[in-house]
Amino acid sequence: xxxxxxxxxxxxxxxxxxxxxxxxxxxxxxxxxxxxxxxxxxxxxxxxxxxxxxxxxxxxxxxxxxxxxxxxxxxxxxxxxxxxxxxxxxxxxxxxxxxxxxxxxxxxxxxxxxxxxxxxxxxxxxxxxxxxxxxxxxxxxxxxxxxxxxxxxxxxxxxxxxxxxxxxxxxxxxxxxxxxxxxxxxxxxxxxxxxxxxxxxxxxxxxxxxxxxxxxxxxxxxxxxxxxxxxxxxxxxxxxxxxxxxxxxxxxxxxxxxxxxxxxxxxxxxxxxxxxxxxxxxxxxxxxxxxxxxxxxxxxxxxxxxxxxxxxxxxxxxxxxxxxxxxxxxxxxxxxxxxxxxxxxxxxxxxxxxxxxxxxxxxxxxxxxxxxxxxxxxxxxxxxxxxxxxxxx
Ligand SMILES: Nc1nc2c(c(=O)[nH]1)N[C@H]1C(S)=C(S)[C@@H](COP(=O)(O)O)O[C@H]1N2
Ligand SMILES: [Mo]
Numbered sequence: 001x002x003x004x005x006x007x008x009x010x011x012x013x014x015x016x017x018x019x020x021x022x023x024x025x026x027x028x029x030x031x032x033x034x035x036x037x038x039x040x041x042x043x044x045x046x047x048x049x050x051x052x053x054x055x056x057x058x059x060x061x062x063x064x065x066x067x068x069x070x071x072x073x074x075x076x077x078x079x080x081x082x083x084x085x086x087x088x089x090x091x092x093x094x095x096x097x098x099x100x101x102x103x104x105x106x107x108x109x110x111x112x113x114x115x116x117x118x119x120x121x122x123x124x125x126x127x128x129x130x131x132x133x134x135x136x137x138x139x140x141x142x143x144x145x146x147x148x149x150x151x152x153x154x155x156x157x158x159x160x161x162x163x164x165x166x167x168x169x170x171x172x173x174x175x176x177x178x179x180x181x182x183x184x185x186x187x188x189x190x191x192x193x194x195x196x197x198x199x200x201x202x203x204x205x206x207x208x209x210x211x212x213x214x215x216x217x218x219x220x221x222x223x224x225x226x227x228x229x230x231x232x233x234x235x236x237x238x239x240x241x242x243x244x245x246x247x248x249x250x251x252x253x254x255x256x257x258x259x260x261x262x263x264x265x266x267x268x269x270x271x272x273x274x275x276x277x278x279x280x281x282x283x284x285x286x287x288x289x290x291x292x293x294x295x296x297x298x299x300x301x302x303x304x305x306x307x308x309x310x311x312x313x314x315x316x317x318x319x320x321x322x323x324x325x326x327x328x329x330x331x332x333x334x335x336x337x338x339x340x341x342x343x344x345x346x347x348x349x350x351x352x353x354x355x356x357x358x359x360x361x362x363x364x365x366x367x368x369x370x371x372x373x374x375x376x377x378x379x380x381x382x383x384x385x386x387x388x389x390x391x392x393x
Pocket of ligand 2: 076124
């Protein structure tokens, strides 16, 4: 499945050439971003930062197939990514509180029962650039998310092969990326032992039937359906079973949210009970019309987009053409499983003066997108009903 070749990503080092730019309509600051095609395996992507790369998927990409093409899947690294991986020499180690520590080649791993799941990979800080008052961090628009069909093996089966010993509390994951400065914390993330063994968490090597692009974690990554992408460790090469909670930086200090279901505190609040971010709430995005577009006048406007339920499926999507005063139910497209994007389409009545379009998803778990935005200092877990303004010529 994985070609026996090395991936080189030298062009990413050379300094991208910027041709076009994209307006993300961010309220708090400069909102134009350049587009680049200079990253390996990637088509035109919105540059938020070149190294370590933060590349955003343009919204129009989500208006196509519900599976985001691999060459448009967003990219986020905390530290410079591994630019060269030899898939033959590569080993995945499993250690800590296990009966039989493992060192698995890709071929050995791929002999375990294989499976597939379609799931949305969404950064905890997706849409952070829309958060008001403004918060620090990558000023993403809505494109720090992507949907893909992932192929791999169950984490549970790998752990069973190693034999988890009594007293296991969490499973910690790390990848090939190393911090460039001494003393900076290696990117490590952990899941509770029961979650790690739920049969859904997966070690994947393919995205939409092709090997993972190097910037998306070649040769292996963790897939944690329904959970924010911070847990989806890329270039995964080490798994450790711990007999205590993980107190290292990326679990204990970073990616903490207010300990309430909306991850919400009053703007400016610094001290609050916090917990590691986890499951995703429902979201929906209008993709058929760009924010700020000007169209020929029509009293009824066709509106389409994508929704996902977060940690459950999409029960329904409503669309409004008048800023939320009136709503109509949307038709839902193909159901590719409860963790996938789901297409929606509707027609809404709009005023001659302009349309204020909104979409509002309800998850199978009964969670509805709120009309007012949450706020937390990390700008995490935004899921407010978003607005697309359209003018008529
Ligand atoms: N090894 C490694 N894995 C990682 C990260 C990282 O910095 N290093 N970042 C995480 C975060 S915060 C996100 S949003 C996703 C991004 O996945 P993508 O680049 O494939 O879109 O990778 C996750 N996995
Ligand atoms: Mo992220």
